[in-house]
Each structure stands twice: as structure tokens, then as C-alpha cells.
Amino acid sequence: MRTLTLFCLALLTMVSCSDKKSHPYTFYYWKTRLTLNTDEKEALNQATAPYLYARFFDVDQAGGRIQPVGVITKDRSFATDKKLVPVVFITNRTFLHISRDEISLLAKNINHLVQAKTSEYHLNTAPEIQIDCDWTAGTRDDYFTFLKELKQLSGKTITCTLRLHQVKDKKQAGIPPVQKVYLMCYSTSSPLESSDKNSILDVNTLKNYLADIDQYPVGNIDVALPIYSWGIVTNHLKKHRLINGLSQKDLNNRHFKKISENEAEIEQDGFYFGSYLSKGFRIKVEEISDEQLRDVVRFLNKKIHGFTIVYYQLDHQFIKGQNFSI
CATH class of the missing domain: 3.20.20.80 (Glycosidases)
Incomplete structure (x- = not known):
């Protein structure tokens, strides 16, 4: 009985490994x-x-x-x-x-x-x-x-x-x-x-x-x-555009106010990620x-x-x- 149990466990392990x-x-x-x-x-x-x-x-x-x-x-x-x-x-x-x-x-x-x-x-x-x-x-x-x-x-x-x-x-x-x-x-x-x-x-x-x-x-x-990942920028008119390659770590900026784990609002006009973004714009990162x-x-x-x-x-x-x- 013990031998049969060990055989069944081994078989289950083999099936599990093949599934993975x-x-x-x-x-x-x-x-x-x-x-x-x-x-x-x-x-x-x-x-x-x-x-x-x-x-x-x-x-x-x-x-x-x-x-x-x-x-x-x-x-x-x-x-x-x-x-x-x-x-x-x-x-x-x-x-x-x-x-x-x-x-x-x-x-x-x-x-x-x-x-x-x-x-x-x-x-x-x-x-x-x-x-x-x-x-x-x-x-x-x-x-x-x-x-x-x-x-x-x-x-x-x-x-x-x-x-x-x-x-x-x-x-x-x-x-x-x-x-x-x-x-x-x-x-x-x-x-x-x-x-x-x-x-x-x-x-x-x-x-x-x-x-x-x-x-x-x-x-x-x-x-x-x-x-891949990107950031979706939304302006004051609710128009959207993409900035490729952004990730959540890019939202850790002293000029950004974090709204959630993957979204932030810009608090100071400036050049960010190669684009000029105005105060009030929002960036949502998707990865x-x-x-x-x-x-x-x-x-x-x-x-x-x-x-x-x-x-x-x-x-x-x-x-x-x-x-x-x-």
C-alpha cells in the first residue's frame, strides 16, 4: 500500500511538472x-x-x-x-x-x-x-x-x-x-x-x-x-496622447502629485520625458x-x-x- 501511495505521488509530481x-x-x-x-x-x-x-x-x-x-x-x-x-x-x-x-x-x-x-x-x-x-x-x-x-x-x-x-x-x-x-x-x-x-x-x-x-x-x-509600457497624458480639454516607455517609477517626481499607484498630476510646467507638459496635466502609466x-x-x-x-x-x-x- 505504501509503495502504491509513493507511486501515485511520483506520478502526480511528473504530471504537475509537465504542466509547468x-x-x-x-x-x-x-x-x-x-x-x-x-x-x-x-x-x-x-x-x-x-x-x-x-x-x-x-x-x-x-x-x-x-x-x-x-x-x-x-x-x-x-x-x-x-x-x-x-x-x-x-x-x-x-x-x-x-x-x-x-x-x-x-x-x-x-x-x-x-x-x-x-x-x-x-x-x-x-x-x-x-x-x-x-x-x-x-x-x-x-x-x-x-x-x-x-x-x-x-x-x-x-x-x-x-x-x-x-x-x-x-x-x-x-x-x-x-x-x-x-x-x-x-x-x-x-x-x-x-x-x-x-x-x-x-x-x-x-x-x-x-x-x-x-x-x-x-x-x-x-x-x-x-x-511594453507607456504613459497616457491627458490635458485640460481631456485630449489624450502617448509617451512610450514610461513606468510607474517615472511618476516619482517632486513636481508630480501622485493620485494613485499608476497616475499623477503635474504641479509645475516643464519638460518631462522629452515633452512640454503643463500644470494640471495628468499622466496614467500602463504596464x-x-x-x-x-x-x-x-x-x-x-x-x-x-x-x-x-x-x-x-x-x-x-x-x-x-x-x-x-
């Missing part, structure tokens, strides 16, 4: 120049997935022209053993009123520019291109046609990001013609609206949007999680805790199996003190 197995993880890189400082190199070296998802450029439509914006450059010192997955962000308006010929030309130009930058900087890239676009019901058909065209032209695996509303409203948003999507588990609301919720990630809101994610008809799903991330992963473990985590984003101001193995 960490997901492979890596990062998005979203700067316009490929360069890594010491902290970023260390964090990337410790990442357990073999890729780095690097934004190569954006594509936007302005003045009737579709063109690349913020094309990536590379510092001589940049080096990593990770394979780079080129990521291209395309604005939704790029696909408004686009013709069939323009879709083909867009796919051709994007493929050419990705190849050109890869060759110019001698980058070790994966056979994948990820497209990031917040498509809508009105642009979905043209966007999906573009994804097919890019796959045919490039000969590579074409993947895309998947936002929360595109999951919840999948009948209207449609299902992208790809074999793999990256579920963006952030931006649960707009930071420019007055709300008590954390606009980067409100876990209850996310769970509501993703209640049926286990029924999403794309079999391969990886998960993007936020590690993400380890427990919020663990809560999301626990929820998704019941819905999606064997996913890799891609943290947004690799930047020294967001990676210090983080526990990425969850």
Missing part, C-alpha cells in the same frame, strides 16, 4: 535600425526559440501612392545566431480601393524589397515572411488576394498577425489564407479613450474576445504577448505584470496547444527584470 513546462519564446524587433545593446543581446541569446521577428518596413498609402515607410537599416555590430523572420506592417487603408493590378504590383515590390534588404545586409533569414495588417471586412478580399500573390511570388511561407476583433468577428473578418497566424494578445482597447481599464492588456476583455479561439480554423497559432501574462498563458493553454510566445518588443527599457519563461 515553459513555452519556447523569442521577440519582435520593431526599431528602424538593427542594433543591439548588451542587455538586448543577452535577452535574445537566452530566448529559447530560434527566430527573431524583425520589422523590415511599413507600407502605407498617401496621396494616391503606395510606398514603403521606415525601411530598416543595420548597424555593423549587429549579430545574432537567430534567424530573422522579416515582418512587414501594411496599413489597412493601403487595401482600400486597390485594383487587381495594384495588388500584384504590391506583392512584387514587397518581395523585392525584402530580398534586397536581406542581400544588402547579409541577413540570415528564415523561409517566412510575416505580414502585419489590421484588415477589416471591407478590405479582407483584397488583402487575402495579396497574401496568395506574395506566397506565389516569394516561394516562402507567408504568415500573418491576427488581432482580437478578427477572432471574435471571424464571419465578417474572414479567415486569412495562411497556414499559421500570430495571435496578438494586446491592444484590448484604445489608450486614447477615457477608461479605468489597462488599454494594453485587460485580461477579462481578452478572454471574452478569445472565448472560441479553440475553434479558429487555422491549425497553427503562435502567441504575441506585450512587455504589464508577470501575473497578467501568466493568466493569459494559463487561459490559452486550455485553448491552444504547443504555441511559441513572441514578446513585443525587444528593447532594453522593457526587458530588465522580466521572467520570459512562462
Whole structure:
């Protein structure tokens, strides 16, 4: 009887340990120049997935022209053993009123520019291109046609990001013609609206949007999680704007009056965080805790199996003190 009890305890321990197995993880890189400082190199070296998802450029439509914006450059010192997955962000308006010929030309130009930058900087890239676009019901058909065209032209695996509303409203948003999507588990609301919720990630809101994610008809799903933070500045007219990279410690200023743990009112006009802010302006800091991330992963473990985590984003101001193995 004692032997059986010990065997059962050992089995329970083994099951418990397997349940706690960490997901492979890596990062998005979203700067316009490929360069890594010491902290970023260390964090990337410790990442357990073999890729780095690097934004190569954006594509936007302005003045009737579709063109690349913020094309990536590379510092001589940049080096990593990770394979780079080129990521291209395309604005939704790029696909408004686009013709069939323009879709083909867009796919051709994007493929050419990705190849050109890869060759110019001698980058070790994966056979994948990820497209990031917040498509809508009105642009979905043209966007999906573009994804097919890019796959045919490039000969590579074409993947895309998947936002929360595109999951919840999948009948209207449609299902992208790809074999793999990256579920963006952030931006649960707009930071420019007055709300008590954390606009980067409100876990209850996310769970509501993703209640049926286990029924999403794309079999391969990886998960993007936020590690960034910002401050939302509200002026006297209740207008909002963002200052990236702020954390709660930035509110410890003798010219600020703390309202709560994550909010303060400015008591003296001046330059703060690179901006001129007036007396009476308020700053609300939004950042993400380890427990919020663990809560999301626990929820998704019941819905999606064997996913890799891609943290947004690799930047020294967001990676210090983080526990990425969850």
C-alpha cells in the first residue's frame, strides 16, 4: 500500500511538472535600425526559440501612392545566431480601393524589397515572411488576394498577425489564407479613450474576445504577448496622447502629485520625458505584470496547444527584470 501511495505521488509530481513546462519564446524587433545593446543581446541569446521577428518596413498609402515607410537599416555590430523572420506592417487603408493590378504590383515590390534588404545586409533569414495588417471586412478580399500573390511570388511561407476583433468577428473578418497566424494578445482597447481599464492588456476583455479561439480554423497559432509600457497624458480639454516607455517609477517626481499607484498630476510646467507638459496635466502609466501574462498563458493553454510566445518588443527599457519563461 505504501509503495502504491509513493507511486501515485511520483506520478502526480511528473504530471504537475509537465504542466509547468515553459513555452519556447523569442521577440519582435520593431526599431528602424538593427542594433543591439548588451542587455538586448543577452535577452535574445537566452530566448529559447530560434527566430527573431524583425520589422523590415511599413507600407502605407498617401496621396494616391503606395510606398514603403521606415525601411530598416543595420548597424555593423549587429549579430545574432537567430534567424530573422522579416515582418512587414501594411496599413489597412493601403487595401482600400486597390485594383487587381495594384495588388500584384504590391506583392512584387514587397518581395523585392525584402530580398534586397536581406542581400544588402547579409541577413540570415528564415523561409517566412510575416505580414502585419489590421484588415477589416471591407478590405479582407483584397488583402487575402495579396497574401496568395506574395506566397506565389516569394516561394516562402507567408504568415500573418491576427488581432482580437478578427477572432471574435471571424464571419465578417474572414479567415486569412495562411497556414499559421500570430495571435496578438494586446491592444484590448484604445489608450486614447477615457477608461479605468489597462488599454494594453485587460485580461477579462481578452478572454471574452478569445472565448472560441479553440475553434479558429487555422491549425497553427503562435502567441504575441506585450512587455511594453507607456504613459497616457491627458490635458485640460481631456485630449489624450502617448509617451512610450514610461513606468510607474517615472511618476516619482517632486513636481508630480501622485493620485494613485499608476497616475499623477503635474504641479509645475516643464519638460518631462522629452515633452512640454503643463500644470494640471495628468499622466496614467500602463504596464504589464508577470501575473497578467501568466493568466493569459494559463487561459490559452486550455485553448491552444504547443504555441511559441513572441514578446513585443525587444528593447532594453522593457526587458530588465522580466521572467520570459512562462
